[in-house]
Amino acid sequence: xxxxxxxxxxxxxxxxxxxxxxxxxxxxxxxxxxxxxxxxxxxxxxxxxxxxxxxxxxxxxxxxxxxxxxxxxxxxxxxxxxxxxxxxxxxxxxxxxxxxxxxxxxxxxxxx
Amino acid sequence: xxxxxxxxxxxxxxxxxxxxxxxxxxxxxxxxxxxxxxxxxxxxxxxxxxxxxxxxxxxxxxxxxxxxxxxxxxxxxxxxxxxxxxxxxxxxxxxxxxxxxxxxxxxxxxxxxxxx
Numbered sequence: 126x127x128x129x130x131x132x133x134x135x136x137x138x139x140x141x142x143x144x145x146x147x148x149x150x151x152x153x154x155x156x157x158x159x160x161x162x163x164x165x166x167x168x169x170x171x172x173x174x175x176x177x178x179x180x181x182x183x184x185x186x187x188x189x190x191x192x193x194x195x196x197x198x199x200x201x202x203x204x205x206x207x208x209x210x211x212x213x214x215x216x217x218x219x220x221x222x223x224x225x226x227x228x229x230x231x232x233x234x235x236x237x
Numbered sequence: 238x239x240x241x242x243x244x245x246x247x248x249x250x251x252x253x254x255x256x257x258x259x260x261x262x263x264x265x266x267x268x269x270x271x272x273x274x275x276x277x278x279x280x281x282x283x284x285x286x287x288x289x290x291x292x293x294x295x296x297x298x299x300x301x302x303x304x305x306x307x308x309x310x311x312x313x314x315x316x317x318x319x320x321x322x323x324x325x326x327x328x329x330x331x332x333x334x335x336x337x338x339x340x341x342x343x344x345x346x347x348x349x350x351x352x353x
Contacts, residue, residue, distance in 0.1 A: 158341050167243070167330045167344035168281070213280065215342075224271060225332075225342060227281045 131214055131228035139236050144201040146212060146231040154216030157190050157197040158225065162211045171212075172199070201233075209235050239335045240264050243345025250321055250352055258316045258348045260331030266311035267333035271342070272304075275328040287314040321352040 131148045138144060148157070156175055160168035172183050174190035174197060181188055187200045197214055214228035240263040250256050260270055268289045273281040285306050286294040293306035303325075305317040314333075318325055332344040 160344075165328075165347065165349065167241075167332075167347045170341040170343065173341045224283050224286055229280050232278075 129214055129216055129226055129228035131231055133231060134229065135232040135234070137234045137236055138204055140204060140206060142204050144204055144208070144233060145198060147196060147198040148214035148216075148228045149196045150216060150226075151195070152216075152218065153194040154218055154226075155194070156217040157188070158215040158217070159186075159188050159197070159199045160213045160215060162213060162230075164210075168213055204233075204235060206235055209233055238264060239333075239343040241331065241333050241343045241345045243331055243348055245348060246346060247349045248351070250350070252322055252352055253320055255317055255319045256321055256350060258318075258329055258331075258350075260314045260316070260333070260345050262312045262333045262343075265333075265335045267314075267335070268311060270308060270314040270331055270333045272306060272314075272316050273330045273332065275330060275347075277328075281330060284316075289314075318350065321350070323352045326350055326352045 129148050129150045158173050159171045161171055162168040172181050172188040177194050178192045179190040185202045189198055212231045215225040217223055217225050242261045242263050244259045248256055270287040272284045274284050275281050283296050284299045287306045287308040289308045289311055295301045303319055308314040328347050328349055330347040332342045334342045
């Protein structure tokens with residue numbers, strides 16, 4: 126199936142640094158979601174975006190829904206050890222109970 | 238909130254046997270649930286959409302006779318991997334969505350299936 130292109134694929138940062146990752150698609154999505162997955166667990170929703178251009182924050186996390194509806198970014202400020210994990214973007218093309226298309230994931234590692 | 242419970246979290250089975258995985262929405266009703274498969278270091282790939290009271294919709298390339306889905310109630314969907322083979326070993330994850338339109342999808346904690 127279709128996948129969203131997510132970059133970077135992996136990041137190695139020091140604690141306290143800011144993080145930025147993005148997700149792009151050739152298709153338009155009406156909803157963008159950002160999830161974090163810890164090893165051996167299911168993804169947990171971080172931020173949901175519903176309007177083009179929308180900028181939403183959740184604590185140290187900020188995400189934006191691209192104006193073209195074909196991209197989104199996620200920023201994490203002042204990273205802490207518990208931020209380690211895999212971050213996935215996901216897009217939904219329509220409203221209602223429609224399936225999600227997932228990004229390829231960004232693996233975040235914090236270097237001691 | 239929206240809580241989805243998945244059971245079991247881990248299962249080891251012998252080749253040729255069948256394994257059932259349960260997905261329950263604990264505090265909401267879900268007419269639609271989704272089943273994903275995730276290989277190590279890869280993204281989630283949708284296998285099928287489970288519809289309460291009707292047949293599941295399978296993604297291209299997913300064998301419906303091998304991965305049986307039953308969504309008998311508004312809070313329970315089951316995935317049965319029939320005649321399991323080692324290549325079926327994977328991480329299986331379900332998700333559900335509250336019917337309110339602006340509520341994101343909630344995922345279960347996943348099931349690690351190992352076929353030996």
